[in-house]
Amino acid sequence: MHSMANFTNLRKALLCQGEPDYVPLFEGSIHDDIKSRYLGKPSGTLEAEVEFAEAAGYDYVHITMGMRQTMRGEKLGLMGAKTVESGVLKAVSARYNPREERENTRLWAEEGQGLIRDDASFDDYAWPDPSSFEYSALERLGRLLPPDMKVVVNVGYIFTAPWMLMGMEPFCIGLAAGEPLPLRVIDRVTGIQRRVVENVLQFECVGAIRMPDDLGYTTGLIVSPRLLRKHVFPAIKGIGDLTRAKGLPYLCHSDGKLYDVLDDLVDCGFHALHPCEPASMDIVEVKRRYRGRLCLCGNINLDSTLTLGTPSDVEEEVKLRLRTVAPGGGYCCGASNSVPEYVPFENYVAMINTVKKYGNYPIHAD
Structure with missing residues (x-):
């Protein structure tokens, strides 16, 4: 688990420069309700x-x-x-x-x-x-x-x-x-x-x-x-x-x-693609085809797991992404769109805590 901000680590992942120290967290946006509850203010x-x-x-x-x-x-x-x-x-x-x-x-x-x-x-x-x-x-x-x-x-x-x-x-x-x-x-x-x-x-x-x-x-x-x-x-x-x-x-x-x-x-010059919706694209296949050319961000299912699942369900899906997409670098973990207010707070916390627990390289997310 990392304890301090390290944009250098995120940059290495985004630029597909091999395996960083850990899989970075990445979101498009997080609703104020989630942020306020996490901060307690x-x-x-x-x-x-x-x-x-x-x-x-x-x-x-x-x-x-x-x-x-x-x-x-x-x-x-x-x-x-x-x-x-x-x-x-x-x-x-x-x-x-x-x-x-x-x-x-x-x-x-x-x-x-x-x-x-x-x-x-x-x-x-x-x-x-x-x-x-x-x-x-x-x-x-x-x-x-x-x-x-x-x-x-x-x-x-x-x-x-x-x-x-x-x-x-x-x-x-x-x-x-x-x-x-x-x-x-x-x-x-x-x-x-x-x-x-x-x-x-x-x-x-x-x-x-x-x-x-x-x-x-x-x-x-x-x-x-x-x-x-x-x-x-x-x-x-x-x-x-x-x-x-x-x-x-x-x-x-x-x-x-x-x-x-x-x-x-x-060709437009993008280094990274977010959020790789599970209903639309197979992130493992995209990683296979674009390894080293596109960092893939997101993909934890907002349609079902994050919104309708349990914290245990979220943990298992995050661990699966870490095992199948993170090796070699070029992956940032997060929701498959954003974190709206209707994501149960416990599920959001389960997502980020699982990345922190199992996301250090080399990946061992069994």
């Missing part, structure tokens, strides 16, 4: 983010900058917040956690018509100035972080922000039909996100860039590989070139079945 501040990461055993803290922050209203760039506001997405309150009476809020994107319908609404939309995001949060984190802990900055949304702004159906149909509006939106979003990455790469505390952009769903891609290759991947590769030029790991987050574009993701 409210979360939701930069100070609490750092304290939680240290206490739970993460080698980094997450923060969001750019269009995702605009879309999702993530104050200070903190992910997993209970209170969310957005001028683009619809906030819906419901009992998402069946174990509790109280309601929580989720943001839902429009499938039909979005805010941008034509050139006039494109021009009227309040596009964010890339220099206006709260980069002061990175300055503060630079002072708060313990030695050898870094910030993983979430940018992405090259594909996601355009369809959220236009609505899923108009965007996808327009893209397939070769209409100019979807391309105009992609170009505008890309310009903003590229500037954001250029800005965050100036901060010494930044250790990696993560690109959250769901390109698929359980059984396939949202649009064809041809359209992604023509209109989306060049922009993602451009940001990857900036990141790699600084010597930093470049991480992809995409749910869904990605077999048809895994080679493209490697």
